[in-house]
Amino acid sequence: xxxxxxxxxxxxxxxxxxxxxxxxxxxxxxxxxxxxxxxxxxxxxxxxxxxxxxxxxxxxxxxxxxxxxxxxxxxxxxxxxxxxxxxxxxxxxxxxxxxxxxxxxxxx
Amino acid sequence: xxxxxxxxxxxxxxxxxxxxxxxxxxxxxxxxxxxxxxxxxxxxxxxxxxxxxxxxxxxxxxxxxxxxxxxxxxxxxxxxxxxxxxxxxxxxxxxxxxxxxxxxxxxxxxxxxxxxxxxxxxxxxxxxxxxxxxxxxxxxxxxxxxxxxxxxxxxxxxxxxxxxxxxxxxxxxxxxxxxxxxxxxxxxxxxxxxxxxxxxxxxxxxxxxxxxxxxxxxxxxxxxxxxxxxxxxxxxxxxxxxxxxxxxxxxxxxxxxxxxxxxxxxxxxxxxxxxxxxxxxxxxxxxxxxxxxxxxxxxxxxxxxxxxxxxxxxxxxxxxxxxxxxxxxxxxxxxxxxxxxxxxxxxxxxxxxxxxxxxxxxxxxxxxxxxxxxxxxxxxxxxxxxxxxxxxxxxxxxxxxxxxxxxxxxxxxxxxxxxxxxxxxxxxxxxxxxxxxxxxxxxxxxxxxxxxxxxxxxxxxxxxxxxxxxxxxxxxxxxxxxxxxxxxxxxxxxxxxxxxxxxxxxxxxxxxxxxxxxxxxxxxxxxxxxxxxxxxxxxx
Numbered sequence: 001x002x003x004x005x006x007x008x009x010x011x012x013x014x015x016x017x018x019x020x021x022x023x024x025x026x027x028x029x030x031x032x033x034x035x036x037x038x039x040x041x042x043x044x045x046x047x048x049x050x051x052x053x054x055x056x057x058x059x060x061x062x063x064x065x066x067x068x069x070x071x072x073x074x075x076x077x078x079x080x081x082x083x084x085x086x087x088x089x090x091x092x093x094x095x096x097x098x099x100x101x102x103x104x105x106x107x108x
Numbered sequence: 109x110x111x112x113x114x115x116x117x118x119x120x121x122x123x124x125x126x127x128x129x130x131x132x133x134x135x136x137x138x139x140x141x142x143x144x145x146x147x148x149x150x151x152x153x154x155x156x157x158x159x160x161x162x163x164x165x166x167x168x169x170x171x172x173x174x175x176x177x178x179x180x181x182x183x184x185x186x187x188x189x190x191x192x193x194x195x196x197x198x199x200x201x202x203x204x205x206x207x208x209x210x211x212x213x214x215x216x217x218x219x220x221x222x223x224x225x226x227x228x229x230x231x232x233x234x235x236x237x238x239x240x241x242x243x244x245x246x247x248x249x250x251x252x253x254x255x256x257x258x259x260x261x262x263x264x265x266x267x268x269x270x271x272x273x274x275x276x277x278x279x280x281x282x283x284x285x286x287x288x289x290x291x292x293x294x295x296x297x298x299x300x301x302x303x304x305x306x307x308x309x310x311x312x313x314x315x316x317x318x319x320x321x322x323x324x325x326x327x328x329x330x331x332x333x334x335x336x337x338x339x340x341x342x343x344x345x346x347x348x349x350x351x352x353x354x355x356x357x358x359x360x361x362x363x364x365x366x367x368x369x370x371x372x373x374x375x376x377x378x379x380x381x382x383x384x385x386x387x388x389x390x391x392x393x394x395x396x397x398x399x400x401x402x403x404x405x406x407x408x409x410x411x412x413x414x415x416x417x418x419x420x421x422x423x424x425x426x427x428x429x430x431x432x433x434x435x436x437x438x439x440x441x442x443x444x445x446x447x448x449x450x451x452x453x454x455x456x457x458x459x460x461x462x463x464x465x466x467x468x469x470x471x472x473x474x475x476x477x478x479x480x481x482x483x484x485x486x487x488x489x490x491x492x493x494x495x496x497x498x499x500x501x502x503x504x505x506x507x508x509x510x511x512x513x514x515x516x517x518x519x520x521x522x523x524x525x526x527x528x529x530x531x532x533x534x535x536x537x538x539x540x541x542x543x544x545x546x547x548x549x550x551x552x553x554x555x556x557x558x559x560x561x562x563x564x565x566x567x568x569x570x571x572x573x574x575x576x577x578x579x580x581x582x583x584x585x586x587x588x589x590x591x592x593x594x595x596x597x598x599x600x601x602x603x604x605x606x607x608x609x610x611x612x613x614x615x616x617x618x619x620x621x622x623x624x625x626x627x628x629x630x631x632x633x634x635x636x637x638x639x640x641x642x643x644x645x646x647x648x
Binding site for chain 1: 220
């Protein structure tokens with residue numbers, strides 16, 4: 001067990017409000033996206049097993065694109081969109097942390 | 109250092125070895141596939157020669173010196189995920205059963221969002237070369253590395269074997285080359301890439317293959333849509349009309365008939381993908397956590413896009429191959445089995461040349477994936493076991509890399525030997541092992557060690573061991589092995605995947621033995637969580 005101790009500068013930095021609120025925001029943001037997609041997977045599993053006929057319902061009258069295909073396409077694009085949105089938001093928010101001058105870490 | 113001239117000799121030897129064998133075969137040889145594959149070999153050997161010059165240190169060998177960009181790494185990670193199983197296998201599955209293949213597609217895509225959100229960055233900041241570095245960051249290194257290495261090898265060896273056997277079988281059908289010669293070619297090439305080029309060569313081989321596979325898949329799906337005037341509705345209606353299941357094609361029940369197997373399958377994909385040692389290792393090849401995040405974003409997008417391609421190709425295969433007398437002996441009985449569906453379809457859409465291209469890409473896919481697995485297995489044995497456990501971190505860099513290279517050669521030779529022995533055996537069951545074991549061991553260990561303050565060494569050992577033992581035992585007792593391989597009439601464990609139980613037990617034991625651990629060591633480990641948390645956020 002060789003966990004390096006935090007330097008005084010790092011200790012001060014992690015106690016800063018801006019850092020703490022960033023971590024809190026980020027954890028919640030990640031949890032929301034993950035929970036949404038995991039729910040999609042397991043709800044899809046449960047519905048497809050419990051109400052298989054529902055999977056055959058067309059998304060609009062006379063269409064061959066059924067609810068099951070729509071789910072696959074929706075989940076796939078939702079994942080792509082969420083990944084880019086997450087990456088973009090985190091880049092934006094983390095730049096606030098990175099832009100804090102190193103010296104100011106000691107001024108907390 | 110290995111010189112380009114020597115590579116030319118190796119390549120010439122391979123060609124001399126391969127061509128007479130091809131010439132001696134009586135089966136119809138597709139020269140387009142041979143030319144495409146030889147071009148791939150030449151290109152990858154040039155890459156390996158270039159990478160070998162840059163591979164000087166341990167860091168270079170294991171993680172390409174951290175010089176890979178997020179774009180490159182994203183393609184390499186996506187390439188690792190887009191294996192032959194996820195292309196030829198999934199297309200074949202859509203062709204055979206329809207809807208139940210959607211479980212695979214959805215859970216595979218969502219697994220990558222889990223990697224992006226919870227694993228990529230923290231893993232990059234806490235580890236150096238293997239995922240065991242991150243798991244044992246504040247916990248007892250020696251027992252955890254032994255456990256992690258055992259789990260990693262339990263995942264990688266069956267995975268490696270199943271891929272090499274699949275390659276040998278594919279080569280027989282596609283290139284007219286004998287099974288054993290195909291296995292030897294893939295084994296030797298894999299050893300050359302990894303031994304001399306390390307992670308740099310393995311990454312670039314994977315990138316080249318990913319581009320070829322994405323390009324080939326895109327052309328194939330556009331070709332199918334072109335045949336239906338880009339009308340998806342028309343494509344689906346035609347598929348429903350010709351498939352023996354009719355409209356039931358888009359309804360569950362073709363493969364799985366119980367909810368436990370369905371949820372276990374989803375958990376296996378979600379947890380298992382996030383726990384593949386050779387995929388996790390790629391996050392150490394970038395310079396920092398933001399690059400790791402970028403890699404994961406790109407990988408997620410490419411993998412998700414590829415699943416749409418697979419869906420279109422699968423539906424197209426139903427329309428164009430069911431009851432097609434040239435490729436089917438009636439209904440869904442396809443020449444060469446369901447894994448050949450994508451290859452036959454390529455011939456219908458683009459003729460012999462395009463079929464040759466797709467065949468060569470499929471073979472290249474296996475070659476690139478086995479290289480990544482072998483490198484990761486080499487790192488596990490040399491870094492985790494030899495350097496950290498046996499020599500207690502007193503091993504010098506040169507010796508460690510040498511051990512890794514020897515491991516790669518031994519594993520490659522063993523893989524070739526076992527693949528020849530397993531010729532004709534039902535090895536498809538081996539493909540279910542890696543995901544189920546990864547989801548039941550590595551995934552819970554990674555998540556709990558990085559996110560839960562109360563997690564202790566005792567909890568990790570008990571949880572990981574219980575998950576591993578239960579996953580392996582239930583897999584052996586499942587219908588895939590107990591009935592199909594061992595020939596018993598009824599399975600002891602009735603479900604296809606054990607993940608719901610084995611992953612649950614790993615989390616439960618990890619929690620239970622951690623909260624009841626009142627030792628001084630456990631107190632220290634909990635105390636060190638804050639420092640680990642900061643490192644996982646800031647790196648350094």
